[in-house]
Amino acid sequence: MDFALSDEQKLLEQSLRRYLAESVPATRVREIMATETAHDAKLWRDLAELGAAGVLVPEVHGGSGLALLDAALVQQSLGHAAAPAPFLATSVLGPIAFAAGTPAQQAEWLPRIAAAQTVLGAAFTELVHRRDAAGVRESNGRLDGTALFVIDAGAAAAFLVAVDRARIALVARDAAGLTATPLATIDATRRVAELRFESVAPAEWIGGAAGVPELAARVLAAGRVALAADVLGACERAIEMAVAYAKQRVQFGRPIATFQAVKHLCAEMIAELEPARSLVWYAAHAFDHRPEEAVAMSLHAKAHLAEIGTQIVRTATEVHGGIGFTSEHDLHLWFKRVGLDRQLLGGPEVVRAEGAALHGW
């Protein structure tokens, strides 16, 4: 029995956190998010150097060949830094999709993912549900329709696209008939977009034109665990900031951290966060080692972290008082990061309804 991170995992986390603290402070995050694509090629290459970009890429293709728990630790570190990096689509959803691909597809794409030589976007929202009549259909080998809330679309050179809610196509950004329109969200650290398909010929299918039945469930489960991990990291940061601020801010002649009203808010945040961390670890572990529980646990992790994350970033803002409401203060970066994480690939009610259906309830 060993329900803990390994020494290698702790080392990976430490080296990432050290790099991000030094090289991607909030001032740098703000510079990157002010650019059109919110993409920093150097940051992305550095993440490859640190073994993060290829964390899920098999070693034969130049990656680290690790598991979803390791990827979750990377995502958590990125959430902690509010780092603009296309890790979720490129380095989590990409390798998991390509695991169902042909050897040729793997040989073409996986080494480039591990080396941060490409960026992928993921159009998977319609695997969950359709809003504004979105959805991409295939007919006579051509794709038509729209995909909404495409993840990491800013600098993506190609998109993984859910087609007819079951199959996954790979489409180049410059494919004829494809238009990508950025969607402005509250969270400027990552870019989502709308893709419009007008008789687009897909570059290729992942898992064959007929699709692999398990593939959609698998990419959704991994994506949801990663989003839960991102919330976890963001909340760690929000709590650190709230506690540090409360210790330093003086009112009524003493640090506000001495007031029980403030202390209890901080205690409530950490009391929610720590068991949630254990849940995220287990959900990530189950993805690779307990397949019969993988989907159910990914749903629990996604929904639960969305709930407690929303409460934590709100509470952290209240602990900061007025300063936490200003644009100048950095806290809102994490408030908004959690806001987007909560809705991507299904908000908590949507995800819980899936969980109930999975139980047969």
Place this chain on the structure above:
Amino acid sequence: MDLSFGPEYETFRAELRAFLEAHRERAPRGGIVAAGGSKDAATLAWQKLLIEHGYAARTIPKQYGGYGAEPDILKRVILDEEFARAGVSAGVGGQGPDMLVPTLLEHGSEEQKQRWIGPTIRGEVVWCQGYSEPNAGSDLANVQTRASEDGADFVVNGQKIWTTTAHLADMMFGLIRTEPNEGKHGGLSYLLIPMTTPGIEVRPLGTMTGRAEFNEVFFTDVRVPQANVVGRRGEGWKIANTTLKHERNMLASAGGLEASFARLVELMKSETRDGRRAIDDPVLRDRLLRLEARVAAAKYHSMRMLTASLKKEFPGVAALVTKLSGCEISHQIAALAIDAMGELGVLYDGSKHLRAFGMWQFQYMFSLGLIIGGGTAQIQKNIIAERGLGMPREPKAA
């Protein structure tokens, strides 16, 4: 991360299962929870059998009547899991075996260990805990029950409250002010008091549940030998804190939450409104899934804390939050059960249409008691903030 137990433990589990299968008819009835206090022949015989096989008092040294095994947290976990799974009594529990015995092993004199541990783990001597007082609740060190010296004895006067099983107990372990000049914390001693001593009066304390799970205990010139102090005089606060640690872990077990959640699911599948099952109501079902995630988080959190214990690592603030969240989840599970039943959920006291003997209302109210007991939620939050997050204490009132 490796969640398997390994062959040695699977053997231990298999033997335990075989034992429970073979002997379950001899176990006293009434489920796995041993509240303590019952001294009927079946309970004592069952406890004796469990100790002989190493399934109770497992790590208590042989010279004190235990089984004498090395402490092994995983075997402890397997014991809890398998007794729960079989629905068989895990033997004598309660504050004597669970709180006093570990305290005596750590702080007691050889004579005290010889005298008390054996009869306590066999279930022959029942204990109650005398900590809280009317003016020593959250501010527990404010104990006012005092002992004055008279020859080789102490003479005890005062009052304790919230004393579970006091009406059944042979003995009390309590915090008593023996050193009036040594300040608030330094003036307390940890004293063992025979409940049959003249001058002790036990009155049941009714609670909102309609039952009397607790008592008040009054002391009027109660003579107790000074030799009954555990550790040294004035060390009572330190010693009591080691026992409280055991209690806080006892109050919030993840296995109990899972079992309670499973009962809730069964309830929501069987209760109907306008012919529709409660579990088919999307709002109630959503609340159910919310709770399921919380129960899962508590379960894996306890595995994480277990791992830290195995590695002898201190998990920091993560270890301080279990009581706060565990008791709250138990309360929320009962709250959803009541809402799923609606008007049926407020029936009580053997009413017509009553479900499960009123268990859910009892759990709803009693778990509120647990949120308050053993250190209120607000005191827990102070501890989490101060010890866990390093936030400064409130300045002392001028």
